Amino acid sequence: MERRAKSLFLWVIVCLLSACAGTLPEPRLQTYVPSSTMQAGALAARPMPLDVALVVINDATGKDSAPPLSGEELRPVPEFFRALVERDLPVKVVREAPVRVVFARTETISLKQTAGEQDVEILLLAILSHVENRSQDSLLLDGSHEGGGAMGTVLGSVTSDYALVELALLDTKDGRVLAHAEGRGWATLEEIDSGLASNVYPAIRKAGRTQRYFPPREDPAKRATLHWVAGEDALSQAVAHLKENWGR
Numbered sequence: 001m002e003r004r005a006k007s008l009f010l011w012v013i014v015c016l017l018s019a020c021a022g023t024l025p026e027p028r029l030q031t032y033v034p035s036s037t038m039q040a041g042a043l044a045a046r047p048m049p050l051d052v053a054l055v056v057i058n059d060a061t062g063k064d065s066a067p068p069l070s071g072e073e074l075r076p077v078p079e080f081f082r083a084l085v086e087r088d089l090p091v092k093v094v095r096e097a098p099v100r101v102v103f104a105r106t107e108t109i110s111l112k113q114t115a116g117e118q119d120v121e122i123l124l125l126a127i128l129s130h131v132e133n134r135s136q137d138s139l140l141l142d143g144s145h146e147g148g149g150a151m152g153t154v155l156g157s158v159t160s161d162y163a164l165v166e167l168a169l170l171d172t173k174d175g176r177v178l179a180h181a182e183g184r185g186w187a188t189l190e191e192i193d194s195g196l197a198s199n200v201y202p203a204i205r206k207a208g209r210t211q212r213y214f215p216p217r218e219d220p221a222k223r224a225t226l227h228w229v230a231g232e233d234a235l236s237q238a239v240a241h242l243k244e245n246w247g248r
Contacts, residue, residue, distance in 0.1 A: 024062075024063065024064060024131040024162050024164075025062050025063075025064075025065060025129035025130060025131045025162060025163070025164040026062045026063050026129075027164070027166060027182065028059040028061070028062055028127050028129055028164075028166065029125075029127055029166040029168055029180065029182075031059075031061075031105075032057070032109065032111065032125065032127065032168075033111070033125070033168060033170060033177055037170075037175055037176045037177050038176075038177045038180065043169070043178050043179055043246060046178070048090040049090045049091055049092040050090060050091045050092070050122060050169070051091075051092050051094045051120060051122065052091050052092070052093055052094065052095075052120065052122045052123060052124040052169065053093070053094065053095035053096070053097055053114070053115065053118035053120040053122070053123050053124070054078060054081060054082055054085075054093045054095070054096045054097065054123075054124050054126065055097045055100070055111070055114055055123050055124065055125050055126065056074075056077055056078055056081060056097075056099045056100070056126045056128065057099070057100045057101075057102055057109070057125070057126070057127045057128070058074060058099065058100070058101045058102070058128050058129075059102050059127050059128070059129045060101070060102065060103040060129070060130075061102055061103060061104065061105045061107075062129055062131075063131075064131050064133075065129060065130065065131060066130040066131055066132040066161070067103075068101045068102075068103050069101070069128075069130070069224075069227060070220070070224070072224070073224045073227060073228070074099045074101070077099060077128070077231075078096045078099060079096075080232075080235075081126055081235060082096065084235060084236070084239055085124065085167075085239055088239050088240070088243055089239065089242060089243055089246070090246070091124060091169075093124065094120060095118040095119070095120055097114055097117070097118055111123055111125065111170060111172055112172045112175075114172075115172035116172075121171060121172055121173045122169060122170065122171055122172070122178070123169070123170045123172060124167065124168075124169055124170075125166075125167065125168040125169075125170055126165060126166070126167055126235075126238075127164075127165070127166040127168075128163070128164070128165055128231060128234075129163070129164045129165075129166075130161060130162065130163050130164075130227060130230070130231070131161075131162045132159060132160065132161050132162070133159070133160055134157055134158070134159040134160075135157065135158055136155065136156075136157055137155075137156060137157060137158045137190075138153040138154070138155060138156070139153060139154055139155075139156040139158075139190055139192060139201065140152075140153055141153060141154050141198075141200075142200065143190075143200030143201065143203055143212065154192050154193070154196065154198075155192070155193050156190060156191050156192040156193055156201065157190075157191050157193075158188050158189070158190050158191075159188065159189040159191070159223075159226065160186060160187075160188050160189075161186060161187055161188075161189070161226045161227055161229075161230040162184070162185075162186045162230065163184065163185045163186065163227070163230035163231040163233065163234040164182060164183075164184050164234055165182065165183050165184075165185075165231065165234040165235045165237075165238040166180070166181075166182045166238065167180060167181050167182070167183075167238045167239070167242050168180040179242060179245055179246060180242070180245075181238050181239075181241035181242035181244075181245055182237075182238055182241065183233075183234045183235060183236065183237025183238030183239070183240070183241060184233075184234050184237060185206075185207065185229075185230045185231065185232065185233025185234035185235075185236075185237065186207050186230050186233070187204055187205060187206050187207065187226055187229040187230040187233070188204065188205050188226075189202060189203075189204050189215075189222060189223070189226045190202060190203045190204075190205070191222075200212075200214075202214070202215060202217065202222050203215075204222075204225060204226055204229055206229060206233060207233070213225065213229060
């Protein structure tokens with residue numbers, strides 16, 4: 001009975017987290033390109049692959065937004081984004097603009113100017129946002145989520161990271177969005193209280209999966225891993241959705 005109750009509790013938690021992940025972070029795309037520029041079916045006559053400049057923006061201005069990612073966290077992002085979009089979409093990234101971090105709603109970015117600086121007409125805009133929350137919880141000493149718990153529990157915390165990646169192909173010459181899509185991902189970081197030794201914590205889990213990742217124990221490094229795992233899922237979803245919408 002105790003195992004069944006534990007499984008039901010975990011299922012409820014997953015449902016609540018999934019609901020939250022569906023609403024936060026809030027979309028930020030329309031703060032950079034207005035909805036009036038969205039134009040369906042505009043890719044049909046374009047030669048492929050499409051030459052683009054990749055512009056990555058870490059937006060930290062939305063509701064309940066997490067602080068901006070550090071420079072070290074953002075350093076590998078453009079290359080990772082480029083590899084995935086070139087693998088799954090008919091685009092060729094011929095330029096990569098420096099990653100921009102936006103943490104004030106008053107800050108503006110001229111995408112047309114950016115296109116001019118990169119000497120291209122079409123930008124692949126990738127907006128990355130995060131929301132993070134932390135709560136106290138009782139964690140199973142063996143790290144299991146599968147109804148075990150024979151070793152007992154220990155007080156700890158769970159940090160949930162919700163990531164949103166919005167992609168848009170922007171024709172800066174005509175001022176219109178050729179295609180756009182978004183993807184969401186989330187992951188949790190489980191930690192026991194300091195002072196206790198453990199070979200199964202800290203641990204990171206992807207949404208709805210029992211597989212665990214064991215990040216470095218240093219706080220900045222394990223937070224960076226949490227952001228990366230959630231963001232990777234969000235990007236994969238966004239690319240898949242953009243592929244589905246291509247040419248529509």
